[in-house]
Each structure stands twice: as C-alpha cells, then as structure tokens.
Amino acid sequence: MSVRELVVLGTASQVPTRRRNHNGYLLRWDGEGLLFDPGDGTQRQMLLAGVAASDITRICLTHFHGDHCLGVPGVVQRLSLDRVPHPVTAHFPGSGAEYFRRLRHASPFHDVLDLREEPVTSDGPLSTGPFGHLEARALDHGMDAYGYRLVEPDGVRMLPDALAAHGISGPEIRTLQRDGEIVANGRTVTLADVSEPRPGQRFAFIMDTRLCDGVYALAEGVDMLVIESTFLDRDRALAEDYRHLTAAQAARVAAESSVRTLVLTHFSQRYDDPAEFHDEAAAIFSGDIVVAEDLMRVPVPKRR
Structure with a gap:
C-alpha cells in the first residue's frame, strides 16, 4: 500500500526553542523518501519520529544557511553506518557545492554510501522516475536558494x-x-x-524567500504546500529586510495558487502562540491549514 505523508522533524527558524528543533521534513511518497533541509539535530528527530535512515532516498537542500543544512553530516554518516543499500541522491544549489563537500566530509567515517550529487544550477526538472518528476525554481533570499516541486503525471x-x-x-x-x-x-x-481522468498529485516545498515568481510557480495547483512563515504580518518590515515571508503572505500565495493543504512552518523564536499563525492565514485562505509542530505527520490529501 502506498503512503504519502509529510513527517515534520523540525519547525524552528534560525534559533531552535524548547519545543522546536531546527528544520527537517521527510516526504514519504510511495517508495521515495525525500528529506528536505535537515538542520542540526535531524538525526535525533528521525529517531523520535520513527524514521529510519533507509527511508531516505533523496536529500534536498534549499540553501546553505545552517538551520537548513547542519544536519547533513549526521544524516550522511548514519546512512553509511546503517549500510543503506540503495543510492541516495542529493540536490542543492550548485554555487554551494564546496559547502556540501565540507558537510559531507565534516569528520572521518567509514563511507560506504552511494551518495550521488546532483547540484541545482537553474530552474527546471531535476529527476524523473515512477514517482513523477522533481523540479526546482529559484527563490529570493539574498543567496542562491531553490524551492522544490514534485509532480505526478496525470492518469x-x-x-x-x-x-x-x-x-x-x-x-x-x-x-x-x-x-x-x-x-x-x-x-x-x-x-x-x-x-x-485522474489528476496526478503535486507537492511543493518553499523555504527562506521573499515573494517572487518562483514562489508562485512552485505553489500553483499543488495538493500540499509546505512554506515558511517566519513572521506574522505585523512584522512585515522585518520579513522584507531578512527576505522571509509572513503567514499572511504564505496564505495569499496558497489562495491565489489553488492550493489544497497549506503547511506553515519555520517560525521565528519571537512568537509564543502558534494559533496566531493559523488565525492570520485563515483570514485569507479557506483551505486546510496546518501549523506544523515537531514530530507531527501530515497526510497528503486524497486525490481530487
């Protein structure tokens, strides 16, 4: 039986809190396990969430800020330690290839993993398989950053x-x-x-960015949109300065792009009440809204 769900491993932004680990998200998509933006502590969060290293088939980094990539060394070494038999593909901004090399070899270990690096250098398709196709779009974050979109063919x-x-x-x-x-x-x-006709399912993952064409291209018509909402709209000036989104902006993207389920995440430590993010988004977007919490599982909506 196929499983399509998002396993949330961490939901903080730059600074983790007592309740929120740095980023980390595993998308289970039939036989694929796409690990997005593993921040510091991801290996332990996987243990708590019941995610095995062998579940991972791809690692997808949006950019090289630490809260999105410092978990790479532990994850890669765990994959090797467990002698995961299948190849694991790594996607990341090509301009940061040296950063990825340093993360991959951050300390000595017995490396028996078949890790295949496929840097992202432009908008467009990255990989195609039984799952459909994975594509990337550039974001606006002051350093090279890409969001990801998974598209299943119509059937x-x-x-x-x-x-x-x-x-x-x-x-x-x-x-x-x-x-x-x-x-x-x-x-x-x-x-x-x-x-x-049976429309294929679609998923998009968008982290640190201001509003830009890439955000809308990724979000268009997806069944599930995982998107940063670092700030509330009362702090929109801060969001603009630091090239982030507010919950209201994320909700507007979802509403204008016919998204079905909106998953808000990557919250600034300055906010104590997660309900504020839900309420702000709900005033704009009428679909399903999930305010992500560490270790929760969010099923991909059933087919249209």
Missing part, C-alpha cells in the same frame, strides 16, 4: 461498471491500459470508454 481511473458493461475483466484490463484499446465481444473498446 486515468478505471470505471468498474463500464468495464463490466463491456465484458472486460482480469488481464484484459491491463492490456487495455497498455494498448489504449481492446476488442471485446467483437467491438473495439477504447480506454476513454471505460475510464475517467
């Missing part, structure tokens, strides 16, 4: 009543799906006769 949903009406069953269904048509009871039946 079809077979209609049992229509199949039965045409007398199609068993292996014939697979033949119809493969070839697009089949002869049943002396009549040609096409895939369109016995199915309906």
Whole structure:
C-alpha cells in the first residue's frame, strides 16, 4: 500500500526553542523518501519520529544557511553506518557545492554510501522516475536558494461498471491500459470508454524567500504546500529586510495558487502562540491549514 505523508522533524527558524528543533521534513511518497533541509539535530528527530535512515532516498537542500543544512553530516554518516543499500541522491544549489563537500566530509567515517550529487544550477526538472518528476525554481533570499516541486503525471481511473458493461475483466484490463484499446465481444473498446481522468498529485516545498515568481510557480495547483512563515504580518518590515515571508503572505500565495493543504512552518523564536499563525492565514485562505509542530505527520490529501 502506498503512503504519502509529510513527517515534520523540525519547525524552528534560525534559533531552535524548547519545543522546536531546527528544520527537517521527510516526504514519504510511495517508495521515495525525500528529506528536505535537515538542520542540526535531524538525526535525533528521525529517531523520535520513527524514521529510519533507509527511508531516505533523496536529500534536498534549499540553501546553505545552517538551520537548513547542519544536519547533513549526521544524516550522511548514519546512512553509511546503517549500510543503506540503495543510492541516495542529493540536490542543492550548485554555487554551494564546496559547502556540501565540507558537510559531507565534516569528520572521518567509514563511507560506504552511494551518495550521488546532483547540484541545482537553474530552474527546471531535476529527476524523473515512477514517482513523477522533481523540479526546482529559484527563490529570493539574498543567496542562491531553490524551492522544490514534485509532480505526478496525470492518469486515468478505471470505471468498474463500464468495464463490466463491456465484458472486460482480469488481464484484459491491463492490456487495455497498455494498448489504449481492446476488442471485446467483437467491438473495439477504447480506454476513454471505460475510464475517467485522474489528476496526478503535486507537492511543493518553499523555504527562506521573499515573494517572487518562483514562489508562485512552485505553489500553483499543488495538493500540499509546505512554506515558511517566519513572521506574522505585523512584522512585515522585518520579513522584507531578512527576505522571509509572513503567514499572511504564505496564505495569499496558497489562495491565489489553488492550493489544497497549506503547511506553515519555520517560525521565528519571537512568537509564543502558534494559533496566531493559523488565525492570520485563515483570514485569507479557506483551505486546510496546518501549523506544523515537531514530530507531527501530515497526510497528503486524497486525490481530487
């Protein structure tokens, strides 16, 4: 059975708090495990969240500020220690390749991991597989930063009543799906006769940035948007100065981009009440809103 969910490992911004670890997010997507922005302490948060090193198939860094990448050494060494048998692909801004090299080899260890570096150097697709395709878009944070978007191809949903009406069953269904048509009871039946369109699911991950074209390109039509909301709108001037978003801005992006579930995270330590982020976003966005907490699990919404 396929599982699609977000496991939240950390939700703080630059300074962790008693309740919030530095960043870390694992997206379980069928057979893939995409680890986004592992900050300091991610390896321990994985233990607390019940995430095994072998669950990770990709590491995706948005940029090289410490709260988004200082967990890389521990995670990479744990992957090697556990002798994870599959390759792990690492995506990160190409201009920071030297930083990634230093993180990967921060201390001596017995390195038996097949870690494949695929730096991001421009907008566009990064990788394609059974999961769909992963793409990146540049953000606006004063240093090279990229957000990520996972897109599952559109497909079809077979209609049992229509199949039965045409007398199609068993292996014939697979033949119809493969070839697009089949002869049943002396009549040609096409895939369109016995199915309906099934939109693919989409996920986007956006961290430290001001509003920019890349934010909207990533968020457009996604089922789940994980997005920083470091500040509340009363501190919008600070958000602009430090190139971050407010909860209101994140909610506006979600509303204008037809997002289904909005996950707010990356909160400044200056705020004590998480409900403020929810209330600010809810005044603008009418969809599902999740104010992320460490170690929570958020299911990707069911298909439209």
